[in-house]
Amino acid sequence: MMETVHVGLEGREYDIHIGPGLLAQTGTFIGPFLKRKHVCVVTDENVAALHLDTLRDGLAAEGIGFEALVLPAGESTKNWLHLERTVEWLLAQRVERSDLVVALGGGVIGDLTGFAAAILRRGVGFVQIPTSLLAQVDSSVGGKTGINSPLGKNLIGAFHQPRLVLADIDVLGTLTPRDFLAGYGEVVKYGMLGDVNFFEWLEAQGPKLAAGDVAARIEAVKRSCEMKAEIVMRDETEQGDRALLNLGHTFCHALEAATGYGDRLLHGEGVAVGCALAFELSARLGLCSQEDPSRVRQHLHEMGMKVDLKDIEGDLPDADTLLDLMGQDKKVVDGQLRFILARGIGKSFVTADVPRDTVRALLVEELSAR
C-alpha cells in the first residue's frame, strides 16, 4: 500500500514514502543512510506522548539507538530560544556531519529541526517524519526551514532539503479534527492552484478522507507531494513558479498576524480563507467566472472549514490595516504586493498587477458581512 514520490533535485534528491505503519519500520528506511547506528530525534510534547515509543521500537528493531529532545508544542516554539536549545542539544549529543537528525512532528518541529540541521556544523543531514496532515503534504517537502521573528513569520531560515521523508498515514488518526482540517486547507490548495481533476476528486472524496479512509488519505498525500515536488524541482529557491504554492497566503499571512498567530486561526485555516478570497478577487478582476469562487466556497463549507472572514472569531482590524499587514508579506517586491490569482480552478499565476482599491473594496465588503 506504500507509495513513493521522488524529488529529483540533482545532488539533493530524496524519496517521500507514504503509507500506513511506516513509523514502526523507520529503522528499515533510515538504516541505509546511517554511518553509525544512532540518531537524534527532535519532537514536541504532544507527538512524543503519542508516537515516540513506536519510533523507538522501529529504530531498535534495526539496532539503531536514539536520543530525543522533546520541545513544547505550538507555533511559539519556532523561535530563537528553541533553535538555540536544539542546536546546543545536538552539539552536546556530538552529532557529526555524517549523522542524521530526525524531525518527528508537525510543521513547527520540521521547520525548526531542519533549520537547526542546516546551521549545525554548516549542515548535517536530516529526515522528516511529518505527523500532521499539513506537514505531510507541505512543510516536510521542498527544503524550506526556519523560525519566526518577532517581526514576522518564517523570516529567518535556510533552504535545506531532507534526505528522506516518511509520511505514516496512521499517525494522522491522532490529530484533532480541527488540526486535520487545517491540513486539508493545504491539500485542497493544490487542486485549486494547478489540478482541476484533483479538485474534483477532492469534492467527491473529501468527506471520506476526513472520516479516516486510509486509501483516500494516501492518494491525497501522494498527489499533493507530487505537485509540490514538481514545482520545487522547477524552482527550488522560489525565483518564479514556487510562489504558486502561496495561493491564498498573502491574505492568510495578514489574517494570521491580525489574529496573533494562535488558536483563533490556524495556518491551514487561514490558507482556506485566503484561497476563497483569492478566487473572489480573481472573479472581480474578470479573470475567472463567478462560479469558481462559489464552487471553492461550497467545497470548503461542505468540509466544515472556515471559509469567510465572518468565520474567524473575535475582532479583526479594518481593511486598510489588513492591507498594511499584507505589505509585510515576503512576496512583496519593491513595495509592490504580489498575488497568486487564478484564471479558473487549477489555473493559477503570479501577478503584481492588482489594483489596491479592488482588494480594499473586497476586504471592506467581507468585513462588513461579519
Ligand SMILES: NC(=O)c1ccc[n+]([C@@H]2O[C@H](COP(=O)([O-])OP(=O)(O)OC[C@H]3O[C@@H](n4cnc5c(N)ncnc54)[C@H](O)[C@@H]3O)[C@@H](O)[C@H]2O)c1
Ligand atoms: N517549510 C514549509 O515549506 C512550510 C509550509 C507550510 C507550513 N509551514 C509551517 O508549518 C507550521 C504549521 O504546521 P502544523 O500545522 O503541522 O503545526 P504544528 O507543528 O504546530 O502541529 C499542529 C498541532 O498538532 C500536533 N500534532 C502533530 N502531529 C500530531 C499527531 N499525529 N497527533 C496528534 N497531534 C499532533 C502538534 O503537537 C501541534 O499541537 C507553521 O509554522 C508553518 O509556517 C512550513
